[in-house]
Amino acid sequence: MYNKGTIIPGLVIFIVFVTFPLWYNGLNAGTVPKPDLPIGQKECVAPAAEMRDNHMKLLNEWRDAVLREDDRVMVKVGGKEYRKGLQMACMQCHNDKEKFCDSCHTYAAVQPTCWDCHLTPKEAASKKETH
Amino acid sequence: MKYAFSFLAVIALILIAGVGSQIAGMPYFFGVFVPYVAIAVFLVGFVYRVVQWAKSPVPFSIQTTCGQGKSLEFIKHNRLEAPDTTAEVVARMLLEIFTFRSLFRNTKSEIYDGPKITYESSKWLWLFGIVFHYSFLIVVIRHMRLFLNPVPEVVAFLDWADSMFEIGTPSMYMTTAGLIAGAALLFSRRLVNRHVRYISLANDYFPLVLIFAIGVTGALMRHFLRDGIDIVAIKQLAVGLVTFHPVIDGEIGAIFYIHVFLVASLLVYFPFSKLMHLGGVFLSPTRNMKNNSRAVRHTNPWNPDIKPHSYAGYEDEFREFMVDAGIPVEKELPAQKDEA
Numbered sequence: 001m002y003n004k005g006t007i008i009p010g011l012v013i014f015i016v017f018v019t020f021p022l023w024y025n026g027l028n029a030g031t032v033p034k035p036d037l038p039i040g041q042k043e044c045v046a047p048a049a050e051m052r053d054n055h056m057k058l059l060n061e062w063r064d065a066v067l068r069e070d071d072r073v074m075v076k077v078g079g080k081e082y083r084k085g086l087q088m089a090c091m092q093c094h095n096d097k098e099k100f101c102d103s104c105h106t107y108a109a110v111q112p113t114c115w116d117c118h119l120t121p122k123e124a125a126s127k128k129e130t131h
Numbered sequence: 132m133k134y135a136f137s138f139l140a141v142i143a144l145i146l147i148a149g150v151g152s153q154i155a156g157m158p159y160f161f162g163v164f165v166p167y168v169a170i171a172v173f174l175v176g177f178v179y180r181v182v183q184w185a186k187s188p189v190p191f192s193i194q195t196t197c198g199q200g201k202s203l204e205f206i207k208h209n210r211l212e213a214p215d216t217t218a219e220v221v222a223r224m225l226l227e228i229f230t231f232r233s234l235f236r237n238t239k240s241e242i243y244d245g246p247k248i249t250y251e252s253s254k255w256l257w258l259f260g261i262v263f264h265y266s267f268l269i270v271v272i273r274h275m276r277l278f279l280n281p282v283p284e285v286v287a288f289l290d291w292a293d294s295m296f297e298i299g300t301p302s303m304y305m306t307t308a309g310l311i312a313g314a315a316l317l318f319s320r321r322l323v324n325r326h327v328r329y330i331s332l333a334n335d336y337f338p339l340v341l342i343f344a345i346g347v348t349g350a351l352m353r354h355f356l357r358d359g360i361d362i363v364a365i366k367q368l369a370v371g372l373v374t375f376h377p378v379i380d381g382e383i384g385a386i387f388y389i390h391v392f393l394v395a396s397l398l399v400y401f402p403f404s405k406l407m408h409l410g411g412v413f414l415s416p417t418r419n420m421k422n423n424s425r426a427v428r429h430t431n432p433w434n435p436d437i438k439p440h441s442y443a444g445y446e447d448e449f450r451e452f453m454v455d456a457g458i459p460v461e462k463e464l465p466a467q468k469d470e471a
Contacts, residue, residue: 002432007185010413011178018174021278021373029374030280032367049381052361060300108362109282110301111291 033103038093043078045089056112059086086118095121134322137336141344141393148392149385161388162368163377169395176402181410192429194420197236201423213422220421227418231260239324259320263313266306267342269293270349273304277369299354307350314343338406341397348390359384 001007016023044051046058065071066084074081075089082089094100097120105112119127152161198212214220226232234257238250273290276282294302318339321331352360364380365387371377401407413419421427446453446460453460 001182001185002188003185007181011181014177014410015174018170021275021370024279024283025370025374027374029367029370029376032380033363049361050358052363053357053359056300057357104363107280108366109276109287109290110362111287112300113297 033107035101035103036096036099038095041078041080041093044093045075045077059090059114062086086114087121087124091121097121133331133333134318134336134340136333137340140337141340144341144393144396145344145348145389148389152385152388152392158379158383158388161392162379162383163372165392165395166372169398173398173401176399177407177410180402180407181414184411184414188432189416189420190431190433192420192424193416194422195417196422200425202425215421215423215426217421220419224413224418228412231257231264233418234260239326255316255320259313259316262309263317266309266313269306270304270310270346273306277366278373280366280370301353303354307346307353311343311346311350314339314346318343334404338397338400338404341393341400345390345393345397348386348393352384352386352390356384356386360387 046054051058062084063086072084075084076082077089077093082092091097097115101112101114104110148161151157194213196213198209199207200213201208201215208215210219211223211226214223223232235254237253237256239253240248240250242248269289272286273293275286276290279286293304293306296303296305318336321327321335321339359382361381361383364383367378367380368383397406401409443461446462450460450462450464454464
């Protein structure tokens with residue numbers, strides 16, 4: 001083999017680069033997030049599996065319906081009625097952003113834009129106190 | 132019909148994964164076994180190919196010279212186009228690797244009535260190539276969010292920057308569009324340009340169709356066929372693979388297995404195809420040699436070891452025979468003792 005001095009370091013760099021997740025994780029997969037489910041409420045607007053896969057689409061549709069088409073209707077979930085919206089419906093049951101939303105979003109590095117406008121229940125509570 | 136074959140091959144791969152992954156027990160085959168085999172073949176095959184290249188001697192000094200080589204002091208040396216030192220070679224190589232400088236010189240030739248031939252710069256190849264390759268690079272780095280736990284800031288930032296237009300939810304990545312468009316444009320270039328079409332083979336079309344299908348299945352999975360695409364279950368599997376404890380938790384949609392199977396096919400195909408230009412770009416003697424053949428003698432490493440043989444030595448060896456044959460010699464034979 002010619003040019004061992006460059007070929008071998010080059011190949012080593014390549015292999016380290018390709019197998020980078022191995023070194024970074026150190027064979028430790030970490031914990032899989034377990035979002036805190038609401039207490040008392042067993043039903044949601046759609047079955048859990050569908051919500052897991054498609055909640056972001058639903059939220060986007062709701063945003064468009066409420067804000068752009070002025071269509072804030074009532075949503076009925078498990079016998080209770082809510083006004084359509086993230087804070088008015090979803091977060092009535094899923095009332096802890098950090099323990100529900102963030103657990104998976106942090107794991108998968110998803111940065112939803114919800115909180116650019118919305119307040120988390122915690123923030124909303126602190127605002128009420130000051131005003 | 133070479134391109135039709137490529138489409139058929141990719142459709143076959145899609146069907147194998149799409150149907151196969153729906154059979155009970157097969158998700159482990161497509162989600163765990165196939166990726167492991169693919170990455171192993173990729174790494175071993177890649178190293179094997181590079182070692183084979185490194186074993187091949189370079190008999191001649193064959194750099195492509197695109198400018199004035201180093202000469203007398205008053206002749207301006209073009210340091211990038213005819214590099215003379217290692218630093219200049221490195222600079223030329225970096226520009227080639229990061230900006231595809233040689234593609235920038237692509238020309239097209241056309242014959243007009245007369246007959247008259249014209250040459251003109253054609254930058255499309257460079258443009259499509261650079262869009263395609265950089266999109267692909269960013270797509271690969273972005274995917275690290277599914278393999279690394281916790282996700283590094285750099286990857287999260289790249290993810291954010293790539294989707295900064297916030298089109299739809301989940302928001303569209305610019306590089307997804309770049310990758311798909313790049314592959315489609317490079318493919319159509321092979322069909323539209325007669326010269327390139329004439330020299331294109333199935334192994335030119337196949338990787339483009341395969342990468343196009345990878346991009347499309349990825350986009351479908353993210354934006355349209357979301358049923359069964361639970362990102363936490365997918366990340367659990369991906370992180371599981373790289374920590375050697377793969378888990379498939381719940382049912383993952385067929386589109387995911389199709390995507391993974393196509394990527395696995397690409398990885399297996401990679402070392403045995405033109406895609407090895409990933410490693411080859413570093414090893415091309417026309418780029419990585421110094422343009423110093425006037426200053427330094429290039430020795431072919433496979434030359435046999437021939438010792439120099441001067442005339443004086445030759446005469447020393449054959450003097451007796453030469454004298455016997457009456458051939459004039461420069462140095463006479465030593466005087467014979469018995470004659471004295």
